[in-house]
Amino acid sequence: MMKRTHYSSEITPQMDGEEVIVAGWVHSIRALGKIIFVILRDREGTVQITAPKQKVEEGVFKTIKSLGVEDVIAVKGKVVANEKAPNGFEIIPIEVEVLNRAERPLPLDPAEKVPAELDTRLENRFLDLRKPRVQAIFKIRHEMLKSVRETFYSEGFIEVNTPKLVASATEGGTELFPISYFEKEAFLGQSPQLYKQMLMASGLDRVFEIAPIFRAEEHNTRRHLNEATSIDIEMAFADDKDAIKMLEKVVYNACVSVYENREKELNLLNHKLEVPPKSFDKITYDEAIEIAKRRGVEIEWGEDLSREAEKAIGEEMGGFYFIVDWPTEIRPFYTMPKDDKYCKAFDLMYKDLEISSGAQRIHIYDMLVESIKNKGLNPDAFTYYLEAFKYGMPPHAGWGLGADRFTMVLTGQENIRECVLFPRDRHRLTP
């Protein structure tokens, strides 16, 4: 097998006369009498292979003539600067290796001449991903994850891996997927919440985890999946304000990284990403309810925000903003109260989409047991978790940021399924 020396994007007209090896898929092929033009596509773009019958070896010309779209080839050839060719150069082939053939017709057209339904695209994800526009989403997702980790590294966070197989229903509320674990019953973790909190009693001080979470929720929306990727942190000796600042830093840095390093991909998606300010607007839950009501949404104080409320608030606020000071009764048991009505919880929104949720947590054992009981849960189900609060648990705060939803924001997608390679929802468990 000939090995690629250059991606398409690494070749320039200035390399005129140089020998290169390119490898990829036949994006298109066009024969004009005694000259054949092949557009070869690789991850970084396309390159034109020009094969004039009189200038290339007979065997090579024959091989090129036999090619069909989406065949996989490697081509050794000479770079020739040519103003008329795309990107200002073409490659005159010296040797062509057919690495694999493609059956035709294809179940999905990577050249996108025929638009396809999302379901057909997801069924044939490997072909769908050959579209540069679709690949761009995952290159931006990659850039975001890289940036997020770099922020964590520079802020002194330690990466942890907490178990996804758990013995009991953790947070209560959201439904869990049951598993048969040998002779026992177990569940899939809906979040690393209880584990990252336990680690705050360990002295690891600041931890992060980027890992799958599993939620057996029945609703099927454009913003929910049953398997998602969550970016989680927890910080000891910290309060809700510290956690909010860290979240602003992580989100801001990721926007800058994507903006600066993924211009090509943003253009392919026709998405104008705006770099936000370093600090985001904050409104209280009460103010949010006010806005929703003013815009005609029927909602009462103490209710969670309905989809309609989110839309109304999102329209007024735009961009990234926090909703803080939530009623204690509608937040999870581990949330630290601020007074007898409100708690130290926050949501980070982008327009009408909630992308992160966090809080300062309760670190006092007795208060926590009381809060568990107040939610109608049984403290006995939390033995291991509660143990960690008895022997020196520092104050702590943290959040979870949805990697898939954050990718929606960064790429301008309306459906979360566009931002996950192989999405899992109520009806889709394949491929």
Next chain:
Amino acid sequence: MMKRTHYSSEITPQMDGEEVIVAGWVHSIRALGKIIFVILRDREGTVQITAPKQKVEEGVFKTIKSLGVEDVIAVKGKVVANEKAPNGFEIIPIEVEVLNRAERPLPLDPAEKVPAELDTRLENRFLDLRKPRVQAIFKIRHEMLKSVRETFYSEGFIEVNTPKLVASATEGGTELFPISYFEKEAFLGQSPQLYKQMLMASGLDRVFEIAPIFRAEEHNTRRHLNEATSIDIEMAFADDKDAIKMLEKVVYNACVSVYENREKELNLLNHKLEVPPKSFDKITYDEAIEIAKRRGVEIEWGEDLSREAEKAIGEEMGGFYFIVDWPTEIRPFYTMPKDDKYCKAFDLMYKDLEISSGAQRIHIYDMLVESIKNKGLNPDAFTYYLEAFKYGMPPHAGWGLGADRFTMVLTGQENIRECVLFPRDRHRLTP
């Protein structure tokens, strides 16, 4: 809450006279008449708080007097250079805040005066992790993961997240955990193998994933867990030799990073990590069998390596080495044959521990279907996977590297449970 200005390790005698805030746990406390010494422990080390009754405020002295081991405190104080104090300085307290109290006696002693059994330690992992020696393992694990990703970034790999909820038993052989997925049956992914291969048909070219894998294997050894973290890559337009080179690069770079950046942690573990050469020894499967036989192990050609064989080979080889050219019949169906007897598979060993397994894969549809049948598996169970081989699948190769096992090597641990925060085995599903 007073906020920490410095970790213990960030304070030096040169800061004499400066005011700092430190925060952490009371590691020990000793009252000598009118002077109290508190050793405060944080993630980065310990610092001595010296409270002479005559020099500190009365309320502060009283608070300090009330402290017990493992209470959580924040201390504002003045740095005073003192040759007799540990690290050459002490802190004279100005203000002390008790952030949380610890119940006593502790179920486990973080000061390690009393050695504890592994089971007791895992039951009380949050306390076990307060031991600097135990924390060192996870700091080295963090350093390794960081280095591995940096190598992937610099080698042009794109991070992917593949689903852990899968519709059917993937590779055959290893047992799977069944899940109830709404009205359907599903399984937990035992490896991202089939997904990362499908992605090779997408043009993403080089992908990596670091994620949990789940194996319902019944054996309970010091080298296996039922939930593990796997570092996976797949490279298109590449063969087994390319994959081996990439693995050498990843392992070498991680060893260098740990060696250079985690000297303190290696010392705590009393582990002499040696940086390996950039290229590792390679022996064939046949040679490995030879070695085992010569050392008295009963083994026949064509068998997988028994524990005894691994031990014998490990003793002879030492350090990192590859076993290559395996018999096709004992490797998974997707392995590319080399001839009618051997295949392009490799294992990376460290002494007697297999830490990675990889191969060039079959990229030809007909050959793959034949191979699935030859293993007694049904191609119909692989419909989605096989589709990806019909429409232009490039040659490709890859490997999976066990993050937990690699951590064993880097930290000198003999039991994989030491290298996982909350291990999951046949009998342990908590905490």
